[in-house]
Amino acid sequence: MTEIPGDAAAWRAYLSEYGAAFLRTAEDYQLRKLTAEQCETHWLGPGPASEQTIAATEARLGTRLPPSLRTFLSVTDGWYGVGGWIELVHPCREIDWLRNTASGERLIELYSEADRxxxxxxxxxxxxxxxxxxxxxxLDPTDVRPDGEWAAHEFEPKYGEAERYADFSALFHASMLLMTEDG
Known part of the structure; x- marks a missing residue:
């Protein structure tokens, strides 16, 4: 099993292995969303985001993205095949503050009720x-390590639970471990 990736070269190798694992464990409905090329190459994302695209995303969000996410985006601008109940790691244009989304507004309202x-x-x-x-x-910008990495969380609305991970890379790796365990 590949270790948690750090640099761009490690992410490229990791994602190729991740894509192969996803294809081995995917359900038919997931496979139907993939192209023949994706199935052949095991590469389930688009090309890399340019530095200008990443910088524009950071300008739109008003913050610098954590290093692991920046490096991931410099290798692929999003990723389709993810283990568990995640369908897509968003490309730069879709990354947003949760509070700016309809689902985020509902979650904030629900979890802000006085009795909760x-x-x-x-x-x-x-x-x-x-x-x-x-x-x-x-990703939580209020929980930042000295190296600039933000804590990551996988939130399961069905259960109302969030599991914390050290950073984006650790969360992504946990999804691979879960996928290969189940497969």
Whole structure:
């Protein structure tokens, strides 16, 4: 099993292995969304985002993205085949603050009710949504390590639970481990 990727070369190798694992474990409905080329090459994302595209995304969001996500985007501007209940790691143009989305507004309202006073409401107000499907992948800009990495969370709306990971790379890797465990 490949280790958690750090640099662009490691991400390229990792994603190729990840794509192969996804294809081995994918359901028919997931495979129907892929092209013949994607199935042949095991590459389930588009080309890299340019530095200008990443910088424009950061300008739109008003913050610098964490290093692991920046490096990922410099290799592929999004990724389709993700294990678990995530369908897509968003391309630059779709990465947004959760609070700016319809689902985010509903989550903030639900988790801010007086009788709940849930810590998830704070996460939802601040989080950057980077992937979605039935579940959500969120990055927390209020929980930052000295190296600039933000804590990552996988939120499962069905259960109202969020699992914390050290950063984007660790979250992505956990999805591979889960996928290969189940497959």
């Amino acid at each position: 006073q849930d810590e998830l409401a704070d996460l939802f107000r601040n989080a950057l949504m980077i992937a979605g499907g039935e579940d959500l992948w969120l």
